[in-house]
Amino acid sequence: MLLFISDIHLTDDLAGPPVPWDKTFERFWTRIEAARGDLPTQLCIVGDFIDIVRSTTWLTGEHRPYHDPSPAMIGVVDTIVDNVLKREAAFFAAIREKVEAGSLEVTYVLGNHDRLMAHAPAARRALWKALTGDDRPVDFPDQHAFSSHDVLAFHGHTGDFICSSRDGRAPLSDIFGLELIVRFPNAVRARIGRDIPHLDDIDDVRPIYAVPAWIRQISGGDKTLIGPVGDTWTELVEEFLDNPHFREWMREQRTVAGISPAKRIQTLLNLSRTRVMAKASDKRLTRLFKTMQHVFDGRFAERAAHKLGKPKYKGLRYVVNGHSHFPSMTPLGHIAGKPAVYFNSGTWRTVHQIGTHASGRPTFLPYHAMSYIAFFPDGDPMGRDFEWWTGAMVARG
Numbered sequence: 001m002l003l004f005i006s007d008i009h010l011t012d013d014l015a016g017p018p019v020p021w022d023k024t025f026e027r028f029w030t031r032i033e034a035a036r037g038d039l040p041t042q043l044c045i046v047g048d049f050i051d052i053v054r055s056t057t058w059l060t061g062e063h064r065p066y067h068d069p070s071p072a073m074i075g076v077v078d079t080i081v082d083n084v085l086k087r088e089a090a091f092f093a094a095i096r097e098k099v100e101a102g103s104l105e106v107t108y109v110l111g112n113h114d115r116l117m118a119h120a121p122a123a124r125r126a127l128w129k130a131l132t133g134d135d136r137p138v139d140f141p142d143q144h145a146f147s148s149h150d151v152l153a154f155h156g157h158t159g160d161f162i163c164s165s166r167d168g169r170a171p172l173s174d175i176f177g178l179e180l181i182v183r184f185p186n187a188v189r190a191r192i193g194r195d196i197p198h199l200d201d202i203d204d205v206r207p208i209y210a211v212p213a214w215i216r217q218i219s220g221g222d223k224t225l226i227g228p229v230g231d232t233w234t235e236l237v238e239e240f241l242d243n244p245h246f247r248e249w250m251r252e253q254r255t256v257a258g259i260s261p262a263k264r265i266q267t268l269l270n271l272s273r274t275r276v277m278a279k280a281s282d283k284r285l286t287r288l289f290k291t292m293q294h295v296f297d298g299r300f301a302e303r304a305a306h307k308l309g310k311p312k313y314k315g316l317r318y319v320v321n322g323h324s325h326f327p328s329m330t331p332l333g334h335i336a337g338k339p340a341v342y343f344n345s346g347t348w349r350t351v352h353q354i355g356t357h358a359s360g361r362p363t364f365l366p367y368h369a370m371s372y373i374a375f376f377p378d379g380d381p382m383g384r385d386f387e388w389w390t391g392a393m394v395a396r397g
Contacts, residue, residue, distance in 0.1 A: 001039040002149050002375040003032065006046035006322025007347035009113060010091075012055050012083035014182075015200040017350055017368055018395045021091035024348065028370065029098065035374060035387070041104050044144065046322040046345055047111020047155030050127065053177045054113070054203060055080050056186070065178060066170035066245050069119040077116045081123040085130045092130040099132045106131050108140045111155035111322060112163045112173060118142075145316060149375040152313055156321030156344070159303045161253075161261060163323070172249050172265070177203075179240050187236060191228045201366065205352045214352065214364055234273035241269060301330040304342040308335060318386075320345055320373060327371040327390040346371030346390055367392035 010021070017024070032041065053065045057080050063073040085092060098104035108131070110118060117123050121137060128138045143154035157163040163173040185199040205214045240246060253262035304319035317340040319332075327346030334340060348371070352364045371390035376382075 001032075001036045001041045001377070002146055002151065003041065003043045004046055004151075004153060004320045004343070004345045004373040005043065005348065005371070006111070006155065006345040007048045007325055007349060008045075009048055009051040009054070009347075009349055010084050010088050011051050012057060012080050012087060014054055014056075014203075015198075017348075019368060019393065021088055022094045024368075024370065025091060025094045028372070029094075031389075032374075037381075039377065042107065042146075043104055044107040044109065044146070044153050044320075046109050046153050046320055047157070048113040048322060049108070049111075050081060050084050050117075051113040052077055052080050052116050053174050054182055056182060057083070058178055059183065064174075064245075065116060066174040068169070069116070074116070074120045074123075077120045078123050078126075081117070081120070081126060085126060089130075095131055096133050107144055109144050109153055109155060110140045110142050112157040112171060113177075145313070146375075147315065148377070149318070150316050151318040151320060151375060152307065152316045153320040156300055156323035159300060160323065162265070170245070172246070175240070175243060175246055175249070179243060180236050183236060184232065187232045188229055191232050192225065196225070198366075201350065201352060204350050204366075205354075205364070214354075217363055230273075237269050237273045241266070300324065300344065301328075301332065301342040305332045305340070308332070308340060317341070318343065318375075322346070325349065325351065325369075327369075327388075329388045341386075343373050343388060345373055351392075365394070367394045 008021075057076060058064055061076065063070075063076050067073050095104070095106070099106060108128070117127070117140060124138050124140060125136065129135045142158075143152065145152050157171075161172075162176075163171045165171050181203045184202055188199060189195055202214075250262050250266065253260065255263075300321055300323075304321070307313060308316055308319060315336075317332075317335040317338055319341075320343045322345045324344055325347040326344060328342075328344040330342040332340040332342055347369050349369060350366055351369050352366045354364050369390070369392055374387045374389070376384040376386065
């Protein structure tokens with residue numbers, strides 16, 4: 001039995017989920033035990049299991065996740081990973097117990113939020129020991145083929161120009177994630193002199209330009225917060241646009257058919273610090289986001305089909321990605337007379353999903369997500385090839 005999960009985003013100091021990770025894994029394993037019977041089980045983590053970018057640890061020193069790797073910068077990576085392992089010790093112990101008992105094998109594929117572990121051998125070794133109990137040097141690939149199940153797994157960020165780069169250097173998402181998303185909550189608290197519950201959940205709000213609507217909801221309709229929140233965001237965006245690493249990234253981006261996606265991002269950020277976004281229709285912006293998300297998912301599926309068509313991947317007919325946090329299953333057609341499918345393994349994070357169909361302003365439903373994909377071997381008693389599961393847990397409140 002072959003399992004795929006992704007995008008858990010364990011952090012060293014940001015807000016955690018409503019249900020502890022070890023308890024979430026216990027619920028997950030109960031379902032797997034019922035499905036696997038006596039089958040050996042392999043778990044592939046399809047990237048972003050640990051989030052190295054989203055850490056305030058970077059803000060205590062001179063190094064940033066978007067700097068070129070150096071011994072001192074990798075030292076920060078080691079510190080963040082060590083702190084994650086300590087913070088989530090119960091979670092890692094739960095996984096390790098299954099591995100040491102022979103019930104589970106683990107494969108780790110890198111994503112974009114944990115990409116710096118490719119330069120951090122000590123962090124990889126510590127993480128591998130925490131997951132498996134095996135204390136040895138280890139490499140983590142950026143993709144893995146499971147020929148026995150015809151599956152190719154890779155995180156998917158390489159098809160997203162914001163979250164990857166052609167030359168292997170830091171992507172724009174590293175700069176954006178730290179300098180805007182991580183800094184924003186504490187900057188708002190410092191400006192207003194008090195806390196807003198769940199402010200750290202900003203990174204789970206989609207789209208980012210729906211944040212004003214989200215702030216209105218969590219602040220209980222306190223309009224006095226809109227000004228300070230907007231001023232804080234404006235200051236951070238201005239600093240971001242002046243960041244030399246962002247300016248360098250802009251210079252290196254290509255224009256295709258007269259269209260510059262990088263310029264569009266710059267324009268959107270410029271708009272986000274004006275009253276244009278504050279006055280725009282929340283519903284209109286949300287519908288625009290939904291359209292963009294469908295296009296985004298479609299590009300992932302198209303890229304998967306293109307990859308499966310290469311001679312290098314002959315014999316494979318399934319692709320599993322993570323990255324988008326939106327679980328999906330898309331038929332690609334047939335390969336050698338058998339169905340080919342693209343999957344997205346979603347996330348195990350809390351998601352703040354916006355609703356727009358009812359009258360009035362949109363509201364956000366926060367829920368703890370869990371998605372996974374299971375492939376079964378030949379001769380499965382139930383005749384299963386695969387199962388794709390996604391669900392949500394909503395806390396009382």
